[in-house]
Amino acid sequence: xxxxxxxxxxxxxxxxxxxxxxxxxxxxxxxxxxxxxxxxxxxxxxxxxxxxxxxxxxxxxxxxxxxxxxxxxxxxxxxxxxxxxxxxxxxxxxxxxxxxxxxxxxxxxxxxxxxxxxxxxxxxxxxxxxxxxxxxxxxxxxxxxxxxxxxxxxxxxxxxxxxxxxxxxxxxxxxxxxxxxxxxxxxxxxxxxxxxxxxxxxxxxxxxxxxxxxxxxxxxxxxxxxxxxxxxxxxxxxxxxxxxxxxxxxxxxxxxxxxxxxxxxxxxxxxxxxxxxxxxxxxxxxxxxxxxxxxxxxxxxxxxxxxxxxxxxxxxxxxxxxxxxxxxxxxxxxxxxxxxxxxxxxxxxxxxxxxxxxxxxxxxxxxxxxxxxxxxxxxxxxxx
Amino acid sequence: xxxxxxxxxxxxxxxxxxxxxxxxxxxxxxxxxxxxxxxxxxxxxxxxxxxxxxxxxxxxxxxxxxxxxxxxxxxxxxxxxxxxxxxxxxxxxxxxxxxxxxxxxxxxxxxxxxxxxxxxxxxxxxxxxxxxxxxxxxxxxxxxxxxxxxxxxxxxxxxxxxxxxxxxxxxxxxxxxxxxxxxxxxxxxxxxxxxxxxxxxxxxxxxxxxxxxxxxxxxxxxxxxxxxxxxxxxxxxxxxxxxxxxxxxxxxxxxxxxxxxxxxxxxxxxxxxxxxxxxxxxxxxxxxxxxxxxxxxxxxxxxxxxxxxxxxxxxxxxxxxxxxxxxxxxxxxxxxxxxxxxxxxxxxxxxxxxxxxxxxxxxxxxxxxxxxxxxxxxxxxxxxxxxxxxxxxxxxxxxx
Numbered sequence: 173x174x175x176x177x178x179x180x181x182x183x184x185x186x187x188x189x190x191x192x193x194x195x196x197x198x199x200x201x202x203x204x205x206x207x208x209x210x211x212x213x214x215x216x217x218x219x220x221x222x223x224x225x226x227x228x229x230x231x232x233x234x235x236x237x238x239x240x241x242x243x244x245x246x247x248x249x250x251x252x253x254x255x256x257x258x259x260x261x262x263x264x265x266x267x268x269x270x271x272x273x274x275x276x277x278x279x280x281x282x283x284x285x286x287x288x289x290x291x292x293x294x295x296x297x298x299x300x301x302x303x304x305x306x307x308x309x310x311x312x313x314x315x316x317x318x319x320x321x322x323x324x325x326x327x328x329x330x331x332x333x334x335x336x337x338x339x340x341x342x343x344x345x346x347x348x349x350x351x352x353x354x355x356x357x358x359x360x361x362x363x364x365x366x367x368x369x370x371x372x373x374x375x376x377x378x379x380x381x382x383x384x385x386x387x388x389x390x391x392x393x394x395x396x397x398x399x400x401x402x403x404x405x406x407x408x409x410x411x412x413x414x415x416x417x418x419x420x421x422x423x424x425x426x427x428x429x430x431x432x433x434x435x436x437x438x439x440x441x442x443x444x445x446x447x448x449x450x451x452x453x454x455x456x457x458x459x460x461x462x463x464x465x466x467x468x469x470x471x472x473x474x475x476x477x478x479x480x481x482x483x484x485x486x487x488x489x490x491x492x493x494x495x496x497x498x499x500x501x502x503x504x505x506x507x508x509x510x511x512x513x514x515x516x517x518x519x520x521x522x523x524x525x526x527x528x529x530x531x532x533x534x535x536x537x538x539x540x541x542x543x544x545x546x547x548x549x550x551x552x553x554x555x556x
Numbered sequence: 557x558x559x560x561x562x563x564x565x566x567x568x569x570x571x572x573x574x575x576x577x578x579x580x581x582x583x584x585x586x587x588x589x590x591x592x593x594x595x596x597x598x599x600x601x602x603x604x605x606x607x608x609x610x611x612x613x614x615x616x617x618x619x620x621x622x623x624x625x626x627x628x629x630x631x632x633x634x635x636x637x638x639x640x641x642x643x644x645x646x647x648x649x650x651x652x653x654x655x656x657x658x659x660x661x662x663x664x665x666x667x668x669x670x671x672x673x674x675x676x677x678x679x680x681x682x683x684x685x686x687x688x689x690x691x692x693x694x695x696x697x698x699x700x701x702x703x704x705x706x707x708x709x710x711x712x713x714x715x716x717x718x719x720x721x722x723x724x725x726x727x728x729x730x731x732x733x734x735x736x737x738x739x740x741x742x743x744x745x746x747x748x749x750x751x752x753x754x755x756x757x758x759x760x761x762x763x764x765x766x767x768x769x770x771x772x773x774x775x776x777x778x779x780x781x782x783x784x785x786x787x788x789x790x791x792x793x794x795x796x797x798x799x800x801x802x803x804x805x806x807x808x809x810x811x812x813x814x815x816x817x818x819x820x821x822x823x824x825x826x827x828x829x830x831x832x833x834x835x836x837x838x839x840x841x842x843x844x845x846x847x848x849x850x851x852x853x854x855x856x857x858x859x860x861x862x863x864x865x866x867x868x869x870x871x872x873x874x875x876x877x878x879x880x881x882x883x884x885x886x887x888x889x890x891x892x893x894x895x896x897x898x899x900x901x902x903x904x905x906x907x908x909x910x911x912x913x914x915x916x917x918x919x920x921x922x923x924x925x926x927x928x929x930x931x932x933x934x935x936x937x938x939x940x941x942x943x944x945x946x947x948x949x950x951x952x953x954x955x956x
Contacts, residue, residue, distance in 0.1 A: 210681065210682065210683035211682060211683055213682075217681065220682050220684070220685055221682060224685060224688060225684065377586070378586050378589065379590075380594050381589070381593055384593065394934045395895070395929070395930045395933045395934060395937075396896070396933055398898045398899065398901065399898065399926060399929045399930055402913065403926050407922050407926055409611075410607070410611045411608055412607055412611075413607050413610075414607075414610065487698070491698075491701065494700040494702045494703060497702060497902060498899075498901055498902055505700065505702060505703055509706065519714065521707075521713075522710050522714065525703055525710060526707075529707070532699055532700055532703065533695070537698045540694070540697070540698060
């Protein structure tokens with residue numbers, strides 16, 4: 173026993189010296205070890221990796237062939253229309269990006285007068301700038317509301333024109349990406365305050381107000397957005413007095429606002445419920461009135477709690493604006509779908525949908541990444 | 557706080573008093589506010605109703621449900637019940653409701669299976685599998701569903717014509733007319749066998765319950781599966797065999813320009829199903845992942861220390877706890893899928909929205925048409941909510 177212990181604890185100078193210079197085994201650290209642990213840890217894992225790797229390589233190669241190598245980027249356009257025979261000859265083995273080259277102005281700006289396209293283009297940039305400014309925490313202060321008002325006013329002037337030397341463009345000719353951004357931005361900007369009121373009403377101790385808010389939220393959430401849009405396009409004119417009419421875009425916008433507010437109200441309510449009761453009681457104890465308590469104590473904390481789900485709901489509405497296609501409003505997706513109605517371009521839907529999808533993806537992916545980053549940042553104080 | 561709580565004066569109920577007619581009284585204020593808000597809402601509704609009634613009168617539209625019994629004259633491509641354009645609007649709308657249910661039920665089942673698989677794949681130790689699942693979730697969630705539906709529909713329409721149909725396995729054809737699958741010629745014996753299957757499942761559930769009750773009484777475990785398997789599998793097979801075991805295959809075959817026989821899945825239904833399932837599965841995958849991650853690692857270790865097998869740990873320890881986190885958000889995904897199935901109208905699958913829309917265009921009965929859509933969806937939503945709330949209450953944590 174003593175011998176063994178002595179042997180085990182005895183210094184081994186020769187080996188120790190060698191250890192300092194010897195590299196660790198190849199499969200313990202480095203990329204190979206990583207691959208062994210994460211890709212080939214068992215025979216099942218190895219089989220999955222090989223099968224997925226094979227499929228991935230095959231599909232990627234197929235996609236590159238279709239999208240780049242065999243693709244046609246432009247076709248000759250004669251006075252009789254676009255000559256798409258070359259594209260049709262491909263028979264689906266290659267993408268016909270010519271349809272995008274030819275129609276990109278139409279997809280982005282719809283039927284807006286061609287020489288005035290710079291106006292919606294600036295509006296799109298203004299919208300993007302507005303999103304970026306709103307995303308920065310440095311600007312989270314009351315002045316942000318003024319920035320929004322100012323930007324939206326400038327966008328209105330640019331789109332309509334009729335002043336400052338800009339020619340007047342009726343709303344029927346607006347279209348494309350800018351309509352999608354208008355529906356989404358105005359929808360969220362107006363639905364958000366409404367949703368806060370509804371959420372407060374739903375938590376109110378006044379039975380009549382509570383009932384109204386519950387009815388509103390549950391009725392709207394129980395039916396699809398399409399039925400509300402149909403209502404806006406078919407039934408709304410019946411609701412108004414004779415002679416009074418509101419244009420189609422505004423009606424769809426109202427439907428989207430009412431729809432969004434019901435969903436946002438539930439998110440806000442979750443934040444109100446998550447706040448510890450002590451906060452309400454402390455505010456009451458200070459003798460604050462209801463609106464002081466709500467404005468200074470409750471909402472700032474409750475809204476902060478629900479920022480990540482709020483951004484996720486915003487992403488949802490951004491995507492849902494595409495539903496106006498069904499009532500024939502000219503948003504980005506409708507413009508894409510209309511671009512391939514022309515006989516010459518029929519059958520090139522996939523190319524168009526990939527392009528339009530890419531635009532939606534850029535916006536939604538940016539928002540989703542932002543929401544994840546924000547969530548991590550806001551939770552930092554909780555993680556030790 | 558503790559000082560005041562001990563004060564006997566505060567333990568007494570506050571004295572009851574009447575409402576003072578003063579703005580300083582909180583209850584008086586609240587009543588005034590409620591009267592004001594309700595008054596405004598009632599006023600707006602009354603104004604809208606009056607306008608509507610006036611407009612309907614001017615346009616000579618008679619409200620009412622009389623149109624339901626008129627001949628519809630609207631063709632419907634696919635229907636679960638016998639239907640012809642000479643049938644009434646009521647029957648056409650019934651076809652629409654059934655088509656909505658057909659897509660919603662199948663979609664919920666398939667999306668749950670696919671979503672659970674993707675959610676587990678996302679948690680896999682295999683890096684490649686987990687990354688591919690993550691990429692799928694991210695891409696699908698960041699694209700509008702309507703765009704995805706149009707995309708799938710465009711792909712299905714780009715498939716070859718029936719004569720050059722893709723033919724992966726004997727009896728299966730994929731062409732721009734849809735998917736053709738082999739089926740059996742349905743006879744009464746099959747309906748009775750299906751009834752036997754349902755009875756068998758009910759019987760098996762009851763048997764399992766009584767076996768558990770007996771085990772609770774005397775501690776003796778009883779084998780449930782042989783009897784359950786006999787009931788679930790044996791009963792329908794016996795009925796089918798007893799009725800002469802009819803079996804007539806119905807294999808699709810190309811005749812002329814199209815296929816004859818077999819089970820048809822139309823391109824519209826197929827595109828809608830792929831789109832809805834792919835979209836909803838991405839959301840379900842995230843829910844399943846969060847649910848599994850919510851179960852603490854110690855639960856696995858404690859169960860392993862008790863000597864339970866892996867399958868049992870998953871079934872008896874981890875799943876019941878994960879389900880508590882999974883079920884509430886899953887309910888809203890099922891509701892979303894059902895409501896999203898209304899996008900069918902964009903690719904021409906005739907669900908209740910599409911048929912109501914055609915009906916209101918033909919008859920001019922806008923209010924009734926939209927009311928039908930809303931009532932149908934509210935009923936479906938409420939049923940799913942009630943069922944899932946019942947299920948959620950059943951699996952909820954029982955606290956003392």
